[in-house]
Amino acid sequence: MTDVVRVEELYKTYDGGVTALDGVTAGFAAGSFTAVMGPSGSGKSTLLQCAAGLDRPTGGRVFLDGHELTATKDTAMTKFRRGRVGFVFQDYNLLPSLTVLQNVVLPLRLAGRRADLAAARAALAQLDLADRTDELPERLSGGQRQRAAVARALVTRPAVIFADEPTGALDLGSAREVLTLLREVVHQHGRTVVMVTHDPVAAAYADSVLFLADGRLAGSLSAPTADAVAERLAHLGDRARAAA
């Protein structure tokens, strides 16, 4: 299998001098569902944002769908990203002034592509949002907003979808819906999903788990179960505390 996303020797130091990524090399195969886990502050969000082209690493290279993202300029990076990457945020980031449907087709419109409204409506109907398409996001529950955000991430048929704690603000039921949705995206539609989560149960929906500690890779686990993940996390926590 080829890697859709590949990061090589990724370093990221923030303005304040915090090193969030300290030489991370990893690949995410086409059609895989990977969970990224680690203690708070270990650099998970930073890794995702650099890999998705939302932020620039201080050092290292990012390859997306065969192109080197780190070699392009800002505007070119945005244009490249919006066609090939979907991103789901913990706090949804839907535009408050646009309806659900307008939010979903926004990436297409921004890319200057024709928005197939019927298809977008159908996609929203599949996510049980058929009767909410013309509402503003503020009128939706958290779970509904996050499903709308997933629909937006899928609308451009991206090669890879990054999700940063997509279930962090959701109740158990809504979380399960969103996770099932992400798994379907991988297993039925052959897309690639990389998801950050703190929840071992959520991680168990993935095919494999990548552990991060202090900005470095700290092992992986394939065919994860919630128990196995929880145990590894506990060890990581111990080690991090011991190192500190």
Place this chain on the structure above:
Amino acid sequence: MIAVALRNLRHRPGGFIATFLSAFLGAVLLMAFASLIDTASGVDAASNESLITTAGVGGGWCLVIVAFAVTSTLTLAVRRREEQIALLRRVGATGQQLRRMIVGEAVAVALIASAAAVPVGFVLGRLLVSLMKDTGQVAAAVDAAFGPIALGVGFGVTLLGSLVAGIATARRTAAPVGTKRARPLLRRIGAGLFLLTGANCAVLTATVMDGKGIDAMQTAGQAGIWASIGLALLAPELLRLVTAVLGPAVRLFGAAGELALRPQPSAVMPVLLFTGIATGTVYMQGIEDRASSGEVQAAYARDIQTLNYVVVGMIALFVAIMLVNMLIAATTHRRREFAQQRLAGATRGQVIAMVALEGALVTVTGVLGGAVASLFTVLPFGSARAGQVWPDASPLAFAVVAAIAVALTGSALVQTTRRALRGPATAAVRA
């Protein structure tokens, strides 16, 4: 809550700059004109009359504009902090406490602004007096004074205006969630009253003041100002109209155009006031100049001409600064919105294009509205002074006024948007 208010001022002074500047400029103008009354005590009768008239006319205009400006910037400054207010409410602040906080901030800013205005108002007052000496309106022996009236009016009006504006804003903002409703009816009634007053002044100019020569300027000038304020209050409706008409053209710009179709009406007001008052006064003076050429000019006609240009210049400057303030405040407030658009895939260029298109809609609305308002001055004055409703003046002056409005709006918008777009969107969206 007063403690929280003062802490807010100290920790986030940037949020109060717009309010401070408009209160400061307002206080400067008020003090300068009021100091003419200080100067007027104990001088010869002719000088006294000139000084009092100038103070009344100039100060009166400033009063209206200042009240308007302080209210609107304060509303904007409070609205920017809706999140903070919601947060305070969630941790248990009562509406009463929030009101006290907002009013406390408003009064503190007004006090500081008035104090800072004293030296500038002093200098400007002197400048006005020496200007009036140059034109012979005031005897050369008169000494410019800056006393209790200047200070009283400057501090008093600025404080009172801020207090009233603060209370009005606090009422609306601190009301419990869900009961917060914009009150378009009240605004529209207000607009109607201002427009009626403007129309009344216009009719008076064309009838009672007909043949009264330069004296018709007083009512004609007022007509335009009232009409400008009335139309400015209708900004949301006018903007919706313009957006509906120009919508198809704006859509041609793709996604940026579609996103631009919900422009905020707040910036329409200063553009409209600026265009309306500047155009009205310049053309009115133009009609006067043509009508009086060849006549033996009354001694005070030249003074009025000077005064007209001084007043229009100051009001224009004031409104221009208000416009830039308002745009900067409004655009900075949208940092998060811009970041979300970028996260959804918008390039920086697309965001700037969207803001520019919004700015175009706002400017077109303001300039058209201002042009209509200026007719309240120009048409009746033309009829009264020159017996000719439509002046045979070149449209060049209007073009210059419109160009200034466009340049101000455009540069302020693009600059602030650029700044709001700096850095990665992921950081901006969390801020």
